[in-house]
Amino acid sequence: MTEIDCLGRRCPIPVIELAKAARSAPVGEVFRVLADDPAAANDIPAWCRLKGQEFLGQSGHAFEVRKIKD
Amino acid sequence: MQRRPVAEPDTDAQALPTVAHYSTRPYRSVAGSDLHDSGHAPDACLQQPDDTVSQVKNSADPAGAASYFDAATAAPLHPVAREAWHAALDDGWADPDRLYASGRRARRLLEAAQAAVAESLEVRPDELSFWPSGTAALHAGVLGGLAGRQRAGATLVHSAIEHSAVLHIAAQHVAAQQGDATSVGVDLLGRLDLEAWDAAVSAPGVALASLISASHEVGTVQPVEVAGAYCKEAGVPLLVDAAQTLGRAPVPEGWSLLTASAHKWGGPPGVGLLVVRKGVRWRSPYPGDDLFRPQPRGAADIPAIVAAAASLRAVLDEEDTEAKRLSALVERIRAEVARSVPDVEVVGDPENRLPHLVTFSCLYVDGEALLHALDRAGFAVSSGSSCTASTLQPSHVLEAMGVLSHGNVRVSLHRGTTAEEVDQFLAVLPGLVTGIRAEAGM
Numbered sequence: 001m002t003e004i005d006c007l008g009r010r011c012p013i014p015v016i017e018l019a020k021a022a023r024s025a026p027v028g029e030v031f032r033v034l035a036d037d038p039a040a041a042n043d044i045p046a047w048c049r050l051k052g053q054e055f056l057g058q059s060g061h062a063f064e065v066r067k068i069k070d
Numbered sequence: 071m072q073r074r075p076v077a078e079p080d081t082d083a084q085a086l087p088t089v090a091h092y093s094t095r096p097y098r099s100v101a102g103s104d105l106h107d108s109g110h111a112p113d114a115c116l117q118q119p120d121d122t123v124s125q126v127k128n129s130a131d132p133a134g135a136a137s138y139f140d141a142a143t144a145a146p147l148h149p150v151a152r153e154a155w156h157a158a159l160d161d162g163w164a165d166p167d168r169l170y171a172s173g174r175r176a177r178r179l180l181e182a183a184q185a186a187v188a189e190s191l192e193v194r195p196d197e198l199s200f201w202p203s204g205t206a207a208l209h210a211g212v213l214g215g216l217a218g219r220q221r222a223g224a225t226l227v228h229s230a231i232e233h234s235a236v237l238h239i240a241a242q243h244v245a246a247q248q249g250d251a252t253s254v255g256v257d258l259l260g261r262l263d264l265e266a267w268d269a270a271v272s273a274p275g276v277a278l279a280s281l282i283s284a285s286h287e288v289g290t291v292q293p294v295e296v297a298g299a300y301c302k303e304a305g306v307p308l309l310v311d312a313a314q315t316l317g318r319a320p321v322p323e324g325w326s327l328l329t330a331s332a333h334k335w336g337g338p339p340g341v342g343l344l345v346v347r348k349g350v351r352w353r354s355p356y357p358g359d360d361l362f363r364p365q366p367r368g369a370a371d372i373p374a375i376v377a378a379a380a381s382l383r384a385v386l387d388e389e390d391t392e393a394k395r396l397s398a399l400v401e402r403i404r405a406e407v408a409r410s411v412p413d414v415e416v417v418g419d420p421e422n423r424l425p426h427l428v429t430f431s432c433l434y435v436d437g438e439a440l441l442h443a444l445d446r447a448g449f450a451v452s453s454g455s456s457c458t459a460s461t462l463q464p465s466h467v468l469e470a471m472g473v474l475s476h477g478n479v480r481v482s483l484h485r486g487t488t489a490e491e492v493d494q495f496l497a498v499l500p501g502l503v504t505g506i507r508a509e510a511g512m
Binding site for chain 1: 236413432434435455457460462463464468469472473474475476477498510511512
């Protein structure tokens with residue numbers, strides 16, 4: 001699992017960092033994004049939907065995403 | 071001393087004010103000295119012209135927008151509104167509750183405006199009241215609707231995509247332990263979940279239901295008539311916030327209370343409408359003499375109300391033509407943005423939508439940066455992204471839909487918008503998005 005710490009950083013930075021990390025990672029990789037911007041709870045699942053990736057869930061300020069396609 | 075009865079004709083009865091009288095006068099420019107044609111001698115204080123406005127007009131603003139695409143916030147003033155407003159200034163300043171001649175003239179003017187708006191809305195004049203803004207009308211409608219039904223219940227049912235004025239009332243209602251609030255969700259296109267709505271309004275203890283006629287943020291038209299039928303079945307009055315629909319598309323049926331806002335259709339700011347149908351219980355949430363008849367506190371801005379009435383009539387006359395024209399421009403934006411901007415989500419219902427409004431979100435783009443870049447390029451738009459909000463919260467509408475909230479742009483057009491402006495916007499947008507993404511390393 002790759003952790004991406006975006007605590008204290010405003011949207012769209014958490015989504016940008018997630019996209020950058022996912023770009024070079026193999027399919028199947030799980031990312032744990034730490035983000036406390038209020039928009040992250042909406043935008044990380046929306047990114048998964050738009051990009052065809054799997055949103056695994058949210059717990060507090062942690063969001064888990066699995067890369068399921070290149 | 072004997073008081074003159076109110077009904078006695080004024081000495082200048084041949085010039086009784088009506089909205090038609092005010093709105094059919096030929097247009098006269100603001101700067102022209104012919105504004106004072108009512109027999110008044112120019113006041114000595116006017117020999118030294120006031121420069122309050124010209125100071126602002128002549129100050130340099132590096133971000134002056136040439137193409138205004140934010141009609142859903144405030145539409146530019148309709149020429150009929152401008153004309154009627156000026157014409158009403160001479161008679162509309164007095165207190166319409168006073169019994170002397172100038173007060174009676176102001177009263178007649180207010181009543182003429184009331185009759186004209188009532189006719190436009192196909193309601194009775196005594197069902198209609200004017201408020202100092204759309205938000206004030208919405209507050210009066212929801213709070214008064216809740217108060218009027220206290221004996222029936224204390225729950226407010228509302229969609230998750232209402233104007234924030236309704237959501238603020240809901241939050242206060244719950245926080246003050248006056249009752250509950252049930253928020254009914256929408257789908258990915260922003261359409262009300264009718265099944266959940268039916269269940270919510272059918273629950274025991276519902277005082278009032280509130281539904282926006284069409285989303286002010288994404289343009290999706292709501293199924294008001296079906297939602298209203300569920301309310302009727304449950305015996306719950308429905309308030310419809312028609313601010314974005316009135317003047318753009320036919321206002322749906324099935325409501326008990328209706329609100330709107332003049333500056334959304336090209337009337338002046340500072341005029342809100344509330345219609346409470348006969349037989350619907352409404353109790354004033356404000357201190358005042360008359361608790362059961364909606365009327366705003368304090369003096370009404372009669373010239374602005376006359377301007378609102380006159381422009382509403384004019385706007386409704388052009389509604390079909392303008393709706394077709396703007397809808398085609400919106401369709402062009404929807405299609406072209408999706409084609410020319412990579413990683414973009416055009417949100418809202420593509421079919422059942424307002425004619426003049428379109429919203430899209432660009433992945434990896436800071437909404438505030440895009441808004442400022444567009445402003446520098448000469449385009450005024452609004453955004454539901456959190457970085458553009460004073461609260462730093464993303465738009466509750468985009469959240470309720472579950473669509474991307476960053477990089478969000480709302481474009482809303484008006485009667486002055488040209489196809490050339492839209493083409494220019496579509497030409498510059500992809501480059502601005504690419505530039506902002508490049509700065510972020512995307």
